[in-house]
Each structure stands twice: as C-alpha cells, then as structure tokens.
Amino acid sequence: MNVNRPENKVRCAIAIWLLSAVVGVTVAVIGYRLGLWALGALIGGAVTLGVMGALMTMTFCRTDEEIEAARRENAEIEARRAKYRAADDDVKAHDGGRPAPVAARPVVPTVAASAPRPAPAPAARPEPAPVEQAPAAEVGTRPVALDGPRAGQADDLKRIKGVGPKLERLCNRLGFYHFDQIAAWTPDEIAWVDENLEGFKGRVSRDEWVAQARVLAEGGETEFSQKVDKGDVY
Template sequence: MNKNEGMISCAVGCWLVALLGGVLAAMLLMVLGGWTFMQGVFMGVVVFVVAGALLSWIICKPLPAVGEASVDAAKPEEAPRPAAKSTAPAAAASAATTAEPEIKPSTPLPGEADLAARKGEWKYEAEPKADEKPKAKKAAKKPAAKKKAAEPAAAPGEGTKPETLSAAREGGPDNLKEIKGVGPKLEALLHSMGFYHFDQVAGWGADEVAWVDQNLQGFKGRVSRDDWVAQAKILAEGGETEFSKKVGKGDVY
C-alpha cells in the first residue's frame, strides 16, 4: 500500500466513524431529548460533518517519511569541515581559474559609441538661486514702466490759466456733457478745476485753451481736438448742436 492509498483509507475510516457518531447523536436526541425527527437528523448531520472534518485533519495528516526525517536530522550536523580551512587557498585558486569570463556583447548596443565619445563632457550646472529670480523679473518690468510714461508733461508757463469758480452759479452747473468730447469723468474733472458753465469755456482764448489742454490729466489735447470753444459758444447762447440734441434725447449717456 503506497502513501496515497493509506491516506484515502484513513479518511474513509474517519468519515465512517463520524457517520456512526452522527447517527448515535440523532437517536439519543430523539429518544432521550424528545427532539423531533427533523431536528434529530439535522443535528446528526452537523455532528457527522464536524467530526469527519476534525478526525480527517488530526488523524490522517501526512507525516514526513523516515528517509526525509533522517535527512532533516542530519542537516544541522553538516558543519563546515575543518579540512576546508587548510585547503582554502587551493580552493580560492581553483575558483579563480574556473571563474567564468566576463560576458561582453558581441554586437555594439545602439548609441554605445556616441555615449562613450561624450563621456566626461557633461557638466552639472546649478540652477539659479531662488533669490536671484525676482531680480530678473524686476529687470523685465522696467521697459513696461517706461512705456506708461509716454504722456507728455505740461510745460511750465505754457498758456494762461482761465478764470475759475469755486462753485457753480445759482441754478447749478450746465450739462457740460453736451459738448462733444466731454464725458461723465471729464465733466467731473472740469468741475474739480473750477469750470461749470458753457460761457466759461466759450470765453477761452488760445492761451487758455493751451493751458487747459496741458492740465487735463488723462485727457490732454481734448479741448482743441474736439473744438470745445466753438461748441460752448453755441450752447451758451441757448442754441443746440447735433451732439447736444442726442445727449438731450438720452442717446449718448
């Protein structure tokens, strides 16, 4: 009988014992415990399965063969032989002679020649420090700052400042937005400079126009460009221009 047949017969015997135990357990529970037939059969099946599995695992567990056990027992005794110490130089010499030679590829690998030619030429360069980067950014912003200062400054003494008012006359200021080229922002700027009425603008001469053109911050040259004086004369006399009519209808602002 070989090893596998012995394990099969052991397992069959264990399950037969478990079956006998399950039948006895079912009968005892039905006779002595007053259980019903179905309850007794269910409990018998449980006992059969559990007992069969435990007995098969405990009793039929394969044991190491006698030859294997003797080999395993002999393994710890296999210590380095004393003779190996005396023959160590000879063993080292023989190992050196019998060592396999270094294996090199017979065919050059792709890019190997190029890599060998460039070897030693690469040089690591450190990245610029973090505190140096803002300096470069500031240098790049300088030309933009120069472009913003493209608006010409008012020449000192150029033109003559017109007469101004500290506040609008009785009845309130005129709607200076009826002059073409004067928007809400420019009207507010004219008020801050002391100009509230059409007749003020209509009375400007060439020197006054030159002064106002140079002192309208952000709107330099608008007085002469849009001919405010001619428009203001018509509006100061109670007349209307094509532009003032559109403003009165609400088509502009």
C-alpha cells in the first residue's frame, strides 16, 4: 500500500489499530483464562493494544517525506556530535594530553592555643553576725518553795480538784508540799506556776487551786476532798 497518499495513510493506521485491538483482546482473554483477575487481564490487553498500535503505525504508516525528514534530522545530530568530538580532540592536542595541574592548597599556619586562664575564685561572703536573742521575760513571780515537806509529812495535794498524782509529783518537784503554801499564792505567783506546770499550764487558775487550798489549810472540807477521802476518786 502506497502510504504517501493521505487516504492510504489513514487506512493503514485504521488497519494497524484494528489488528492491535484484536491482539489486545486476545491477550486479555488468554490472561483471564490463565487465572488473572478481570481487571488485570483488561489492563494487559489495553497495554498490548497501545504499544503494538503505536509501534506498527510509526513503522508501516509513515510517508516518504516523513522518512526523509527523520533521516535528515539523524544526519544533523550525527554531524553535531562529530563537530563536538573534533573540538575535544583539538583541545587535548593543544594541552599535550596532560590533565590541568591542580592548584595546591594553601598551608594555613597553626597557632598554638593559649592556655585558658583560671577562673577567679569567688569572693568569700562575709558570715552574718549572729543575732543575740534576748531571753524571754519570765512570767510572774516564783513562789517561796521548800526543800522538803515540813516534819517529813506532805499534805495530800490530790484533795485539790484538778491535782492528780502526776501533778502532785510535779508540784513537789517545784517545792510545793502543803495547802498553806498554795493558799498564800499572789496573782503574780499564780501566773508563774501556771506558766511552769509543764504539760498542765493554766491549771491553777482554771481549777481555782488557791480557793480550795485555803479551805483545806484551815481544816475544812470541800465536796471534792470528801470524795477523795472516801476513795471515790483515786
């Protein structure tokens, strides 16, 4: 078929694409029969159709003018390549075929690092002068105390309401053994005893020891002392 005529070129392309379509369908069917998925078989057939149609169209359906133009283009490309190769040969011949010398790297003199200066020692902070605390002012006035009970016999201070065995021993350590001692305490002395009864501060004022001691020092009885005498308390 003479493809130089336009109508023949179109017919050639149609025939080739029809043939490629038949081959593509055949490939798809064979792939599906061999166990490929339907989508995979269709893709294989489509690729076969496109590649085969394009290659055969470029091979069999080109006109003489297209073939001649392709030849001229190839000849121009080869001519340019030959020109570039000749230019490279001239450069090599001019340089004697030796590679260009590589410039030497400048030598940078090394400078010895100076030893680091020692950090200055931190200045010692002056110690703050100790603050002298003034002694706490003593509350009240200490009552007159005895070194021991008179005639070696102490009064039963537990007969005073608010004085238990532990408080009685504490009073004895402070030098208080008798009712008349407690009965004679002044307000300042009461304040001192209230402050110095460790663990029982304020008991003298709260339980009114002085009033009870006055009654007991005169030989009288209180309701609480009667209970103690009967053994109802301790």
